Amino acid sequence: MPIGPLMKEHRLIEKMITLINDEIVKMKEYGKANPLFIDIAVDFIRMYADRTHHGKEEDILFRDLEKKELSPNHSKIMKELVEEHIWARNTVGKLVDAKNHYVKGKVELLKEIINLTSQLTEFYPKHIEKEDKHFFIPVMKYFTEDEQNKMLQEFWDFDKTLIHEKYKKLIENLQKM
Numbered sequence: 001m002p003i004g005p006l007m008k009e010h011r012l013i014e015k016m017i018t019l020i021n022d023e024i025v026k027m028k029e030y031g032k033a034n035p036l037f038i039d040i041a042v043d044f045i046r047m048y049a050d051r052t053h054h055g056k057e058e059d060i061l062f063r064d065l066e067k068k069e070l071s072p073n074h075s076k077i078m079k080e081l082v083e084e085h086i087w088a089r090n091t092v093g094k095l096v097d098a099k100n101h102y103v104k105g106k107v108e109l110l111k112e113i114i115n116l117t118s119q120l121t122e123f124y125p126k127h128i129e130k131e132d133k134h135f136f137i138p139v140m141k142y143f144t145e146d147e148q149n150k151m152l153q154e155f156w157d158f159d160k161t162l163i164h165e166k167y168k169k170l171i172e173n174l175q176k177m
């Protein structure tokens, strides 16, 4: 089933959330942030959790669900999930801003960094649970086996493009520096 890879990706996202939680404890204990860790965590969230994972959810699964007659409950959950993805994107953007100003000397932004990272680590487990327990499995019934197989293939094709996209963007960013 196409939801297999999505659920597997959730497990890796959960591992990063645990690592971020450990980092929050350190930030509180030592009274400082580790910008390098934040850069790595942000890259993971943006490239893996958002582009790779939410990308497959929104651009493929949700796109195909839009064409089906969803129950009011499933259509409500799907709207919430899309809104939650937007919220996560915005929150990560705020975290990057706070970290950039922190690096430039605004050390009082440590509080904001702790607050934003905490919001993200509270958000992801709830979002994942909603998908894993209340959405992914029940919505598979809207698809035939053939449609599910096609979706799985489209997931693999989608994933293949991402490593190229990531490093192309990296070069473009470096050229701008």
Ligand SMILES: [Fe+2]
Binding pocket: 054, 057, 081, 085, 127, 131
């Ligand atoms: Fe999601």
Ligand SMILES: [Fe+2]
Binding pocket: 006, 010, 053, 054, 057, 128, 131
């Ligand atoms: Fe997800």
